[in-house]
Amino acid sequence: MKKPLEITSFSNEKLKYISGLKEKKNRERSNTFFIEGYREIQRAKASEKIEFEYILTCPACYLGENEEELISSIDAKTILVPKQVFEKISYRDRPDGLIATANLPDFSLSKNPNLSGAPVLVIEGVEKPGNLGTILRTAEGAGFETVFVADPRLDLFNPNVIRSSTGTLFTLDVRQGEISELYPLLKKAGYRTIAVTPEAKSLYWDGNLKGKVALVFGSEQYGLSEYARTKSDEYISLPMKGVADSLNLAMSAGILMYEVLRQNR
Amino acid sequence: MKKPLEITSFSNEKLKYISGLKEKKNRERSNTFFIEGYREIQRAKASEKIEFEYILTCPACYLGENEEELISSIDAKTILVPKQVFEKISYRDRPDGLIATANLPDFSLSKNPNLSGAPVLVIEGVEKPGNLGTILRTAEGAGFETVFVADPRLDLFNPNVIRSSTGTLFTLDVRQGEISELYPLLKKAGYRTIAVTPEAKSLYWDGNLKGKVALVFGSEQYGLSEYARTKSDEYISLPMKGVADSLNLAMSAGILMYEVLRQNR
Known part of the structure; x- marks a missing residue:
């Protein structure tokens, strides 16, 4: 291993720069971002999509045994x-x-996303980093390979997205773009867009979720965009018993993704 | 409306007492607890299980229009x-x-819980208040009426449980007790205990989840207790693709509860 640089004062310029990357404005200025945690860094490395710059390390804080190897x-x-x-x-x-x-990696639609047949997820206008991260983590578990984050109201490289995704932000094929750019791409690849909305009459378990399916979810507060509300191929809803607002976005997406996995078993 | 008492200083003894109820030790000392938020208080009121003591109010903070009525x-x-x-x-x-x-209401098993046929949930040794709250909220959405919190590693009346449950802690029949007390109760009422564990060979979608079903989940860190690991009627697992640890406890419970709802549709 190369000899590491030792810095003991927080007022050092390099450390200020690294710490500053928790803020969006600094990420935009430098075009770099902040990844914390063994699991997250390990997955970023394994994805082969990430060009690293610095590794900041504190052996007294290690919780495992493979940190030096990583x-x-x-x-x-x-x-x-x-x-x-x-x-x-x-x-x-x-x-x-x-x-x-x-x-910052290129997560735009400019290079062709993975649309080879596995089900894909579309999350429109997402607002909460923790929700997006949990959705990515669950998508990975449900065997989804591609997740489109359409017109988000957050920054994909917010540390809270990375943390709650447990690094699956890197291992999945995650793409950011406009919904109006994405739908034609999905259609061309033979995918059916199936939007999930409480307004739909058809319950999800009566829907056919086999084959090339793109599940589409709207934002926490505003639901589907006008575009997705009118231009999707099908619409399904998730029944709720009891009092209102029983499911959050991440939970709804998780339940639907596992239904896709179940139907394709 | 009765004329409210006005207090303007935070150092007032009553306010210190109320604020102190965010801490477990103070709840135990006074046998009272802290409920914040319109929705949570409204659901506590609707449940008819809660005997209120004080209402602390700040009209300048209201976000809705029905606060005074409540x-x-x-x-x-x-x-x-x-x-x-x-x-x-x-x-x-x-x-x-x-x-x-x-x-503090009596959520023990001393009075008979609701075991009239609807599916029930058992959460063992839960550690994180946010997880338990999300599970309760989702249970409500999936039509579960009774949730057993067995041997928890948290306090049921932690403000974070109440908040993330959006008040469904009160509207559901939530009970706390020992797993060894609970299983005989479930058996007597004709319920099958179905434990969810990665060790099980049978996948959840191949299981029969109809009728009187008690879904059993272990803790985030330790999984099922020795008791539930050996004394449940059936065992099922939730498949995970991709890298490990893709689902958290709340997500797993939500997916399984909706599968129960689907099979009983």
């Missing part, structure tokens, strides 16, 4: 900091001693 | 406080101007 496998400048400095830069309650920075 | 429907002492005091006592980022205190 660090040596990554081509990046290593910086060693003491625990109290690491905790200041960390985004977590219980930091695990690893933070990386990396160049 | 307050007058509740038999409790009303305290009016200014915005900056309310925000100090509140547990939320965006408080909505209503906090109540109430006597």
